[in-house]
Amino acid sequence: MSSRAEAARQNRLRVPHRGGGNRQQNEELETIDYKMVTFSLGGKDYAVDILKVKEIAKFAGFTFVPNTPPYVAGVFNLRGEIISIIDLRIKFGLPVEQRPDREAECGLILRLNDMMIGVIVDSVDRVVGINSARIQPPHPIFGDINIKYISGAVEKNDRLYIILDVERILGRESEQTEAPRSERTEGRVGALAEAMAGSGPAPAGAKKVQPGAAGAAEIESGQDQYELDLSFIKEALPSYAQFYPSAINDHWLRARYDQWRRERAAANREAQFASPDEAHEFLKPFYSQDTGRFWCPELIELFRAVLPERLRNTVTVWNPGAGKGYESYSLACVLKKSYPDSTLKIWASDNDLLSISTAPNLVFRKEDLPDFYHDFIVAGTNRHSFAGMIKDSIFFEYHDITHPNAVPEMDIIVARDVLSYLRAEQQASVLQEFYDKLLEHGLLILGDNETGLDEARWQRVDGARITAFRKR
Amino acid sequence: MRVEYINPFVEAAYGILKEVTRGEVKRGELYLKSTSMPVLGVAAIIGLAGDVEGRVLLDMTKDTAVKVASAMLDGMEVEPITQLNEMGKASITELANMITGQAVTKLHNLGFKFDLTPPAIFTGDNMEIADTGVEALIVPMELEQGKIEINVAIRERN
Incomplete structure (x- = not known):
């Protein structure tokens, strides 16, 4: 186990500020x-x-x-x-x-x-x-x-x-090839390449390279600056983009920040946001697959892979943050296909009145829809819409999820990229409500980049390629 | 609240208010509320039952109530009122009944079955309505006579 200990030690050397005691423990879990x-x-x-x-x-x-x-x-x-x-x-x-x-x-x-x-x-x-x-x-x-x-x-x-x-x-x-690389990045890469030259090119050996004492100190102070810069980003996101950094999205946020810093350095620009547009730019990779449109066949398969074989006679689903309803309809079709004999009830809500108002009357062109959906649609005068059995299974509600939620117990809760847009204390209370409303065998699906739930209460579904949790 | 319920209430409130006051009516931005809230002074309430449970509340100041009631009475060639007497209260109750009744009729045509309870009216100073645990849709209406807030809370019976 000495190599593990070594790796852990190196971990701390490289990222001395990464998380407090709790996080440190979580990271040890395999x-x-x-x-x-x-x-x-x-x-x-x-x-x-x-x-x-x-x-x-x-x-x-x-x-x-x-x-x-x-x-x-x-x-x-x-x-x-x-x-x-x-x-x-x-x-x-x-x-x-x-x-x-x-x-x-x-x-x-x-x-x-x-x-x-x-x-x-x-x-x-x-x-x-x-x-x-x-x-x-x-x-x-x-x-x-x-x-x-x-x-x-x-x-x-x-x-x-x-x-x-x-x-x-x-x-x-094109942006990358033309963007001038900043002096600083250039310099650092150069210096480290020199350090590399002595130790040989074998990648397996790379982790054993010990930076000199001066190098370590530089990294140390660099990390302070890094954490400080990151904290500015975290403070700017709520006001610029109504995005609230928390344990739920922390993993993504750090990885994205590292990438962002490099992008910005390459373009010779500050990492900090100069405008809300830049905050939105920063968040672009956050959104889950097929946000705001019908789920593609691959995502449907990923979702079906986590579904239990059997559910109750009435399958209840909670889909807050439903927007214009694409996700809710996708869910309805997948579940109808997976549990043809069950009655399906989906509570789909959003606090954006304009979007959710259009959801019950959603129309589309048949050719824009993957074949998977074709069993569930009917032709209208010039567009297609979903058949009654799908439409009638969804309640679209104008509702703010931080208000009291009058929903029954749920088999499945799908809340992708919803929690990250609530204030930290609201995230906690909504998550508690998810926990209370979810049946013992139930599934909670969060956004692709919302992976950090309390491991004492939630268990990530093994092998799932979407963010799926069960209650412990 | 189901989105299908929203428009019938907004349309009914707008239509009826315009009809009875025979003046300009401006609809404010709709929003959701779940905290206990102060009542402006006069509150008419009608319960909803059937496939759903809920209530509709019309909230306005006494001054607005008197002016709106007077406008309604004027339309029926009845003497306007200067304070909120029995006639005034009956008029506001009737207003609540008309708005809710028309909304429920519209909803019925869309296939939703609602029943109404008889309206009740509350008046007084410094009143507060506390039904935490209920999320309400607020439809603010600006009239020449003042502001009326229509507060609709409906939820499905599970």
């Missing part, structure tokens, strides 16, 4: 709440969040596209869908292993917002589950890849995986 697909690039281990990976693929016979940057390998026909392929090794200036002619390249298909992109890697390794609390902030010594593309690093089974930030690598391509 619950797996983060899965990543690992692969190698230039002989080192890297990983990406499994939620960003659509599939693992072999690419052969793709079409070269002229006048593109050298790292664009071409376009590829993935079962009828044309996607671009990027060679990560070229993009990062790593040595490319020559393959025998015509042998397929290994790769991953990544999902980025609506878009899919293929990336070529040396080889895909496997899926590794870790506790997200053990992900450490990125450190320039971790690899050959520019620090701004790294969202963190984690050690598992004596291997050090560098977790790449998919959004940064694939998103906003």
Whole structure:
């Protein structure tokens, strides 16, 4: 266990202020709440969040596209869908292993917002589950890849995986290549590269690199500044974006802040928000998959994977923060499909009168909807709407969830990205209400980035790729 | 409160108030409230039952009540009042009845079944209504005679 102790010690060295006693204890628990697909690039281990990976693929016979940057390998026909392929090794200036002619390249298909992109890697390794609390902030010594593309690093089974930030690598391509890098980032990377030179390139050895005494002091004071800057961000979010940092979203917030700092440094700008727009920009990656639209088939499958096999004859669902109703209708269809013999009752509410008023009469075009929904819709005069059995199962209410909630006991509560928009004390009382209203076997679904619940009361559903909890 | 219930109440309140006062009516921003609240001076209340449980409360100052009642009486060519006497109270009660009755009729046409209780009127100074545990929709209406707040709380029977 000495390597664990060593890792823990290093943890504290790198992030001396991360959380008080409680958090520290939580971090020691080995619950797996983060899965990543690992692969190698230039002989080192890297990983990406499994939620960003659509599939693992072999690419052969793709079409070269002229006048593109050298790292664009071409376009590829993935079962009828044309996607671009990027060679990560070229993009990062790593040595490319020559393959025998015509042998397929290994790769991953990544999902980025609506878009899919293929990336070529040396080889895909496997899926590794870790506790997200053990992900450490990125450190320039971790690899050959520019620090701004790294969202963190984690050690598992004596291997050090560098977790790449998919959004940064694939998103906003032009912005990154043109943005001037700040002197400071440049300087730090340079200095640490020098430190690296003595210790050899092996990634597994990287964690054992001890910064010199002066370096440690620098990191120490840097951490104070870091925490201070982070606290300004945390104070600005409520007033600029009505977003309330708390234990529930802390994990995401820190990871996002690290990324944000790098982005801003690269653009030679302060990390602090100059306007509400920037706070909204900061929060963009927070929103859960398929926010404000119908759930896509993948999300439906992820949700179905956590559903119990049987529920009561009447299935009750609470869906606060329903907005225009897309999520509630998606839920109704999934549950109708999963429990065809049960009566379904969904209480869907929102405190935005304009949005929720439109929900009962939602219309759409059939072709905008995945096939999954087609059993549940009826044609109107020029648009489609949901069939009576779906509509009648949902009560859309104009309601503020911090007011008394007159709902019965629930089988399922779906409140994605709702709690983070309530003040901290309201978060606690609403969460308590969720706890009280949820039946023993019930499920609580929170936002993709709302993972920090009290582990003494809530248990994360094993292996779930959405944020699902049960009562302990 | 179910969103389907909101419009019938807003429309009924707007329509009836405009009709009985024969003046300008301006609807304020709708909002939700759940704390106990002071009553302006005159409160007419009607209970709702049936598929749902709830109540409608019309709240206004005495001065507004007298002016609105006078406008209503004037419309029926009855002598206006100067203070909130029996006739005044009966007029305000009737106003509450008309608004709620029309809203419930609209709701009935949409397929929701509501029953009404007979209206009651409360008057006095420094009154407060405390029904914490109930969330109410507030529909503020600005009339030439003053402000009337229509306070609707309805919940489904589970």
